[in-house]
Amino acid sequence: MPNEALDVRISRIERRLMLASVILGLAFIATNVDYSAMMLHPLFLLELGLLALLLFFVFRSIRQYKYAYCREIQKASSTDALSRLFTAQQYFETLEGEIERSARYHRNLCTIRIDIDYFRRYNTSFGVLSGDEVLAFLGELIRNATRKYDTGYRLGDDEFGLIHPETDGSQARVVAERIRKNFKAKYEGRLSLSMGIAQWEKDDSVDRLIRKADAAMEQAREAGGDRLRVYIERGML
Numbered sequence: 001m002p003n004e005a006l007d008v009r010i011s012r013i014e015r016r017l018m019l020a021s022v023i024l025g026l027a028f029i030a031t032n033v034d035y036s037a038m039m040l041h042p043l044f045l046l047e048l049g050l051l052a053l054l055l056f057f058v059f060r061s062i063r064q065y066k067y068a069y070c071r072e073i074q075k076a077s078s079t080d081a082l083s084r085l086f087t088a089q090q091y092f093e094t095l096e097g098e099i100e101r102s103a104r105y106h107r108n109l110c111t112i113r114i115d116i117d118y119f120r121r122y123n124t125s126f127g128v129l130s131g132d133e134v135l136a137f138l139g140e141l142i143r144n145a146t147r148k149y150d151t152g153y154r155l156g157d158d159e160f161g162l163i164h165p166e167t168d169g170s171q172a173r174v175v176a177e178r179i180r181k182n183f184k185a186k187y188e189g190r191l192s193l194s195m196g197i198a199q200w201e202k203d204d205s206v207d208r209l210i211r212k213a214d215a216a217m218e219q220a221r222e223a224g225g226d227r228l229r230v231y232i233e234r235g236m237l
Helices: 003-032 044-077 087-104 119-126 126-147 169-187 204-222
Strands: 109-117 151-154 161-165 192-199 226-234
Touching: 003 109, 044 109, 087 109, 087 204, 109 126, 109 169, 109 204, 119 126, 119 151, 126 161, 126 169, 161 169, 169 192, 169 226, 192 204, 204 226
Parallel strands: 192 226
Antiparallel strands: 109 161, 109 192, 151 161
16 A cells, blocks of 8 residues: 555664764764874764754654654544545544443434435536535535534434534534525535434444435435434424
């Protein structure tokens, strides 16, 4: 992989710099030794100290670059490049953690599932690049609609999800409606959103909470799309 190759090159450069530093240090010592008296010149220790300080900053800069590089690679592997949202794997992992936290502290938790109505037809009619613009636009809407502790995800080609800690169904509905209306304002007559909301209930597993949100989203789609449904235990709202 290109990223692994770059990391290898950085490590090689680091090793070569270390070797060059040792050689330079030995040469520096050799040129500053008074062999007749077997003593160092008076300014040698100061010069050697400055050299060591310079090498310290060089190696520290390399380490910081490698750390930042690894962080970027980790972020890239968990983020969808097109929508700039987290991936499906992150969705399942985060939802599991949030369910555990909600159970422990008795907090509300909601998830929203989103499907783009008529997206495949739109892709066929207007081309893949236009479809990519739709996905990027929806990703932007989701990012703008979420608070700092909410998270958005691209779950599939035209499926998205959100996780809202400490949020009940009515609060999640406000967020979902904002996303739906802003999306409709741009693509009315061509595309719309079907959305399902599910609130975590005691003993809900990750799978059950997702199935509840999916069921609500499916009912919204079957009702014609461009709407949202909230799952409640006795039916849909």
